[in-house]
Amino acid sequence: EVQLVESGGGLVQPGESLRLSCAASGFTFSSSSMNWVRQAPGKGLEWVSYISGSGNNIYYADSVKGRFTISRDNARNSLYLQMDSLRAEDTAIYYCASVHNYYMDVWGRGTTVTVSS
Amino acid sequence: QSVLTQPPSVSGAPGQRVTISCTGSSSNIGTGYDVHWYQQLPGTAPRLLIYINNNRPSGVPDRFSGSKSGTSASLAISGLQAEDEADYYCQSYDTSLSGWVFGGGTKLTVL
Numbered sequence: 001e002v003q004l005v006e007s008g009g010g011l012v013q014p015g016e017s018l019r020l021s022c023a024a025s026g027f028t029f030s031s032s033s034m035n036w037v038r039q040a041p042g043k044g045l046e047w048v049s050y051i052s053g054s055g056n057n058i059y060y061a062d063s064v065k066g067r068f069t070i071s072r073d074n075a076r077n078s079l080y081l082q083m084d085s086l087r088a089e090d091t092a093i094y095y096c097a098s099v100h101n102y103y104m105d106v107w108g109r110g111t112t113v114t115v116s117s
Numbered sequence: 118q119s120v121l122t123q124p125p126s127v128s129g130a131p132g133q134r135v136t137i138s139c140t141g142s143s144s145n146i147g148t149g150y151d152v153h154w155y156q157q158l159p160g161t162a163p164r165l166l167i168y169i170n171n172n173r174p175s176g177v178p179d180r181f182s183g184s185k186s187g188t189s190a191s192l193a194i195s196g197l198q199a200e201d202e203a204d205y206y207c208q209s210y211d212t213s214l215s216g217w218v219f220g221g222g223t224k225l226t227v228l
Binding site for chain 1: 150164
């Protein structure tokens with residue numbers, strides 16, 4: 001079964017850091033590009049970051065550029081999102097999703113990040 | 118303000134047909150990038166509903182269909198069922214932003 005499972009969310013104060021993980025199974029992870037997408041409470045979907053299967057191509061949304069870092073470990077079938085200098089507006093459910101031809105065919109259930117003092 | 122524009126809500130009675138529009142611009146849909154649709158049931162993660170404008174993943178009923186023309190796209194749902202009540206999002210790629218873009222989402226209510 002194709003599956004993505006996010007973890008690492010939690011409650012942090014503004015300015016702090018958090019590292020999210022996404023464990024993949026059931027497909028050839030190293031061949032799959034991946035996205036992080038977030039959804040603020042009661043709001044729509046927002047793309048956060050992309051990484052190619054090899055890790056050589058990386059892109060970020062302007063809202064997180066310079067603060068978030070995406071990475072992957074293909075040997076561990078895992079995707080990561082290092083989030084630094086967190087702000088209240090980063091509060092959201094964070095989903096990882098596999099990318100195929102610019103669409104996202106498999107999504108995880110998400111992990112919740114809350115930034116509050 | 119989302120890059121792709123969708124109506125905030127649509128509604129229909131069971132058995133009826135509804136459409137959800139998605140309007141973009143010359144830097145995304147209009148430049149040739151495909152449109153994809155996601156369904157998000159209450160309290161769950163999004164799931165792929167339509168890919169590359171009008172293709173359904175396995176398991177998606179043929180009541181769901183998509184189309185694209187110019188700088189816009191549409192999702193049509195025929196034979197509405199109570200289980201279709203959800204939020205629907207369109208998505209494309211934007212060359213100016215160099216990233217994935219979504220519509221603001223449309224809440225479908227089955228009356």
